Every structure is written in structure tokens, then in C-alpha cells.
Amino acid sequence: MTSLLQAVAFDSWILHVLVWGPMAAMLHVLLEDEERSGHIAFGWTLALFVVSLGLWWSFTVGDPGFQMASSVPWIEAWGVHYALGIDGISLFMVLLSCFTAPITILGSFRYITRRRKSFYALMLLLQTGIIGVFTALDLMLFYVFFELTLVPMYFIVGVWGGKRRIYAAVKFFLYTAVGSLLMLVGILYLYAATAGAGDGSFAYLDILGVSLSMREQLWLFAAFALAFSIKVPLFPFHTWLPDAHVEAPTPGSVVLAAILLKMGTYGFLRFLLPFFPAASQHPSVVTVMLVLGTAGIVYAAWVAAVQPDAKKLVAYTSVAHMGFVVIGIFALTLNGIQGGLVVMISHGISTGALFLILGMLYERRHTRLTGEFGGLARVAPMLALALVITALASIGLPGTSGFVGEFLALLGTFETHPVTAVIATSGVIFAAYYMLPMVQRVLFNELDREENRSMPDLSRREIFILSPMVALMIVIGVAPTPILERMEPSVEAILERVHTTPPAEEPADS
């Protein structure tokens, strides 16, 4: 496999293809007629996913740096580069995004019935933005892709969403924009700082070389952390999330939960820790992040437990899961960060699958209230099986992907902050407390509603959508080592940088 990839110079083109392929697909969709748009989009994203699998083999295990990196000047006058590259952290985000795309599009076939062409075009544009975010090695390029994901998502929620779709879309947009624009000021500050030695540059590696005083680091940390915390979303910046999830059409929710939220935690790892090492281990900063992460885990679990609307329930579980990621990251231990990364992957798969299953139920019954269902296990055994495994993975049962991630994250947190770890562990119990009753209300209980008796089981298309996701939940749960060994060097490099880079001297004045 490796020699084949080398023969076609895989490393030199793969990232560019993954970024711009979806945009080419978008143009293709726009040129074709409405009827075929879904199939074209599916074909393209499936092909891109297959190609992206090559990354697994061509990625050099043990190399902490950026691989397959390339850089050409984009706006020379400003030192902006079109620079792409991946390391052990972004590798999995890219793979996850490429994996989710065809599944999401296949899952939209029955849900999206009007303006299909525009819908698939926007989904593909979104995909370009997503891959761009995870591969960009230039801050301006990253920012452009980061913002580029907003517009398609705004329209996906606003045009194809539920009753309060406009409210949800605008709230989502403005919340995210506040954070990202303040981050833009921070980016420009870093740019001005690089200009000290000749021309300014937005390149990631150039900015890593900038030495900042503690004061500067804390301010910039705040600007970047706000942007990413809103995206994650970290408690108390999460209020846009339930609205956006509930109103978004199923495919929108899936991409939002599976991928867009990860941009926030990815930003923590890619930018916050390496750029502001001193601020990242400042005791107050660590305390604040750990407290907010833990609060999110516990609070979201309580709120989720009382939601009659299944989609809203799953939306809150996202807040809880992302809380695990945040405490794992700010524990600043190898286990913690690796655990956080595995939670990101696991949450992307399991929550994506949950939203897809809820969407399938909605297509059948046009309701999302758990009380409307009951006893479905008898009429739709396949669906029941998928929902049970997914729910267990989401809770974090041993043997599923959720367990590996949460266990490692908690273990890593326990090494440095045992009290936080103990409180956060209660979140795992709460997860069972909200998830299992939901499953029971939907699948078990009495089959007391006439409409539910004739509910069809999963169609072949739906089985095709869910089976790879379910399989992955179990595979990662049983054999996480190949994943962990690929991320470990990059995570270690970040930790080493955090622990060994002292802040610059405070300037005498100001």
C-alpha cells in the first residue's frame, strides 16, 4: 500500500484534493439538474473518502511534525501563505470529516425534499471549509476557512430548518462571529509581533517562533479561547447549540455535532497551547477551563435528563462530551489530551449516528418527542440494535469508543487534578441516567400507539448509512492503539512545548 501511494506521489496532492475536491463537486452539482444532485454529491464525497483513506498508510508514525506539508505565497504583500499540512492531531479530524461527509449526504436523501441542488452545493462548500480548517498551516488561511464554514451552515439551518429556524440560524451565526472576530484581532496582534524581524507573516511556524510576555499571552489567550469556547461550546457559551441542533435539518445537525464542534477543541490544541504556553499553564487559566469543563459535563447532563425532545437531549449531551475534551486538554497530560482526542472522534461518530437515527424516526413519525414512541424494538429490531449500540457508545460503555476516550481523559485529569476528575466522573453516571431512559422510552415500554405498530424497519440505504458508524464505535473501543500511536508524538510535542517554553520578559513600560 505504502509503495503504491509513493508511486502516485500521494503526499504531494492529497490535501489539496481533499480541500478543493468538494468545491469542484459543488460546481458539478450546480451545473447538473436537481434530480441528480444528491447522487452526484454522494459520489464525489464517497470518492474523496476512499482517497482520504490513503492518509492512514502514508502518514509516518512517530513523526511529531507536519507531514505532507506544502506552502506557496497567497498574498505575498501580507505574508499570507496557502500552506497545508497535517500532524497526528489533524489526521484524525480530516479522516473523520471525510468519513462523515458521504454518510451525511446519503442521510439527506429522504429528509431534504426541496431546493435539493442548493442544499448539496452548500454541504459541499461546507466540506471545503471543514477540511481547510483542519489542514491550514497559516493563520489567515485558517481564519478564512473557519469563517467559510459559517455561511453554508447559516443557510442550511435557515432554509431547511424547523419552525424557529431563522432565530436559530442567526443566533448561531452571531455567537460564532463575535468570538472569531475577536480572535481576528488577536491574529493581527501576532502578525504585528512577527513583523519585528523583517516582514510580517501569518505562517503557523513563524508565529510559533514569536516570544510573548505573560501579559500578552493572557490577553491573546482570552481572545482565542473565547472564539474556540463558543465553538466547542464550553459552558456557559453553549446556549446557541440546543437551538441550532433542534432547528437544523438532520444532515445539518450531524455535521454540526460531528465536525463543527471539533473545530473548537482542535483550535485549543493547534493554537492555544502551542502559541501561549505560559498562559495555558497559568494556574488561574487552568482552573477556569477545568471548572467550566466540569460544569458543562454536570450541568448538561442534568438538563439533558429532563428533555422530552430527543434531539434537544442529544444536543445537551454534546455539551457534556465536549466538557470531557476540555478537561482532558487542560489537564496537560499525555493521557488527558489523547483521551480528549479520542472523545472527539468517538463523539463525532456516536452523536452523528444518534442524530441520523433520530432523523430516521422523524421521517417516519414527524415527531421528536420520546413520549410519542415506545416499544419500537418489536417492530423495528434493526433500528433498535443501532440505537442501543450508539447510545452505549455515547455513554461510554467499556468496549465502545466512548469508553476509551473518557477513560483516558479522566485518567489524565486525575494525574494532575484528582478532584476535578472525581467530579467529572460523575458525568459518566449521569450519562447513563439520561441516555438509558431515553432508549427505554423509545424502544421498550409498551407498544401503545397505533401509528408505531406499522413503522417500517431500517431500509437498505439506512443500514448502509449506520453500519459503518456502528462498526467504528466498536473497533475503536476494542483496538484503539493504532489511533493512539499516530497521535502520540504530536501530542507529546505540544506538551513539551508547553512545559519548556518560558514567557518573554515583561516590557518595562506599559
Next chain:
Amino acid sequence: MTLDFSTPAHYLLALLPEIVLSVWGTVVLLAGVWKGGATSAPRAGSGNLAVLAMVGVLAAAFANGWLYGLTPGQGSTMIAVDRFHLFANWIFLLAAMLALAISPAYVRRQRLQEGEFHALVLFATVGMMLMGGTRDLIVIFLALEVMSISAYVLSGFNRRDPKSAESGLKYFLLGAFSTGFLLYGIALVYGATGSTNLGLIALAIGSDAAVAGLLHVGIALLAIGFAFKVSAIPFHMWTPDVYEGAPSPVTAFMSASVKAAAFVAFARVFLVGFGGIPGSWYAIGWWLAALTMVIANVIALAQTNVKRLLAYSSIAHAGYLLVAIVALNQNATAGLLFYLLVYTAMNIGAFAVILCVSGHGEERLGIHRYAGLGARHPALAVCLTIFLLSLAGFPGTGGFMGKIFILQGAAEAGLWTLSVIFVLTTVVSYYYYLRIAWYMWMREAAESDEPDPVTVPLTMRFAMGAAVAVVIGLGVFPGGGVGFARAGAEGLLTAGALLLGAAP
């Protein structure tokens, strides 16, 4: 060839684009007379005068390109043949071109005198180009009057429409009032420094030969005069009414290029003339910028008439541009030029769509009229969405690059508070720009609305296409534009620095 202005011929060469356009304006005027008065019934092919005027703009553009080959002479000459002037000319010519392209259908529908209308657009453009191209306060004043009087007449041009007439009168009275400030400021600065030439003024200030008290009052009055012209808050009161009442093609033209001309002159007077004593006007500029950004964006949230909404949006943009002036460095000045270029394209583009949607007599201006536009006229809606995203400053559009450019300058100058206000008010602006977008794409038209007769004539399509091309082109590959704008700023600022360096 080097220009040294020793002979009058050199003045003629330096002013070639302006002269070409003035002559052409007269030709258009005469052609209009030959074709017959406005009372005659509209005929097919009466867009020809607009096309004729566009040819004149092209000719002036050629002349402007030719000027790049000349080497400007040393010294603070009255006519500045620097890159700043030439870049500004591109902005005005682009604005004139787009405005001429979107106006014929309206002029024909409203039975306006087309010869005069299009000639006035050209004359106003001549005034703007002069404003950007002179180093003498008196010439700036004259150019400002040429531009303003044309603009007053244009905004009241549809005199059968009371709103247009009101707009013209309001614009004239307040414009004349503000010109008074400007003129008085010029007089005081002359009194304090003994010259109306910006270079000599800078020299006098640099060598402490100026009378400080008089000078500061003069600078403040000039700042007020320019603040009126760029419609900075609190001197913006006329803007929403005038922009709403004036015929849409005129509003498009005014909101883009009259503002641009005022900014170009503002920048030259303050950066070259008073760049040596920024302390005397820094605070004024800072507060004008901050107030303008905050108040305009907040008021715009409440607007339901799209023309008024864009009027407040244009005031908000004046706030962003003021940040560039306050930053007082080369990046920010280049950002100002770049932003004005993009702003011209996106603003006129947005008004072009409004003109198409607003119907026969511009009665469909409520934002609810845009409900369902995406389904009925997808091409128009896509264009307007692009312009709105660019006005909002979204990545992928020129508006974003313009904002980045100005923010870079502000960062270099250490204006962090102003930068934060800049980005936070930008978030506020997202709301009202997106509101139009959500009406277009996310709402269905009300049953009661009769189907609207939207027609998009050929020249209009050309204008929209060109505007989209500029907005997207500068958004994706801004490199060339950035380089030109930098050269422009360098031309302005090094000239100023050279003069100061030459002080005895």
C-alpha cells in the same frame, strides 16, 4: 518623461483624464440637446447617451493609465501626479462606469433629461478626480464644489417626485453649510501658515513657523467639514434622508464615490498637511471613528427600508475608513484606498439590485419585499447576497480583505481599542446584512404581494457582473490590488516625508 510644471503644457498633461472627461461631458450634454427634450416620449435606444458617456469614462481611464508612464517632478506641485491620485482616479472611474451602466432604464422610465443626467455624472466625477489629485486647499475647495453641485442637482433630479426634490434641497442646504466650515478652516490654516499648499503647510508646521492657536482651530474646522462630507457621526443627519430620497442610481453613485472623494481629500490634507502634528487631530478622529461605527451600526439594526438601511451602512463604513486615517501609517492608508475600491463595487452593486427590485417608481423598498426573492429571481438574489456578505466583510470577498488591510494598519499603530470596536460593530452589522439575506432565502413572499415586474436590462447585467467580479476577485486574489494600493499610499506619504526632510 518628467513633469516639472515649468510650462502650462505640463499642467494639461497632468490633468489629462480630467480634461478628457470634462470635454466628453460637454459632448454628452450637447448630444442630449440634439436628441430632444425630456417631454418627448421615451424611445427605444435612448440608453445610447449612457453608452456614449461610458465611452468617455473609458477614454479617461486610458489617459489615467498613460499617466503611470510619467515621472512626477519634485516639490509640492499644485497637481499631484502620484500613485495616490491615480489609484483614486480608478475608484472614481469605476464608480462612474457602474453608475452609468445602472441608470439608463431608470432615466427612461422616469422621463428624465438623459443628456443632462449623464453629463452631470461625468462632471461630478471630474470634481472627484481633482479632489484626489491636488495639493492645494483652494483647488480642493473648487473641486469639491464641482462635485457637490453636480451631486445636489443629481439627487434632486427627479423633480416630479417630492422625495427627490426634498432630498436635493436638503443635500444642498446642509452641503453648503458644511462647505462653509471647510472654507473657514482653509482660511484659518492659510492665516496660520501663510500657504494653501499642503506641502508648504507641512513645512511651516515642521519648522514651528505656524501660529498654533489659529492652526488648531483651522484643523478642527477642516475636520468638521470633511466629517460632514464623509457623513461621520454626529455630522451624518443629512445622509439617510438624502440617500433615501435621491433616485437609486444617484444614491448608488453618491454613496460610493462622493464618499470616496471626500475620504481621499481628507486623507491627503490630514496625512500630508497635518501629518506632522497628529496630536492636534488624533483625538477628534478617534472619537469620530468610534462614534460613527457604534451609532451607525446600531441605528441600522432598526431600519426596514433597504435604502435607509444601506444609508446607515454607508455611514458605518465611513467609521471603518476613519480608523484608517487615524492610524496614520502606510498600511492603513493603502487599506483606505483598497477599501474604497471594493466599497465602490459592492455598494453600487447592492444598489443595482435594489433598483431592479424596487419597481417602476421605486415604491418597493420595504425589506419585506425581498421575501422569497431567492426563489423568484435567484440570480439577483445571489448577486445581492454576495454584495451583502462583502459589505459585512466575509472571507472570500473583497470587503473582508479591505477590513483586514485597515485592521493591519490599526494594529501597526497600536490602536487596539479602536480595533476591538471595529470588529464588534462588524458583528452588529452582520445582523442587518443577514436580515436581508434571510428575507430573500428563508421566507416566502406574502400572498397579498402582487408579482413584481423585475426587469434586468443588459447594461445593468454588465454592471452587476463587473461588480461581482471586482468583489470576488479582490477577495480571492487581493495581491495585485494590495500592491497598487501600497504604491498609492507610498506616493502620498513619501512625498510628505520628503518635504519634511527638506525643511531648512
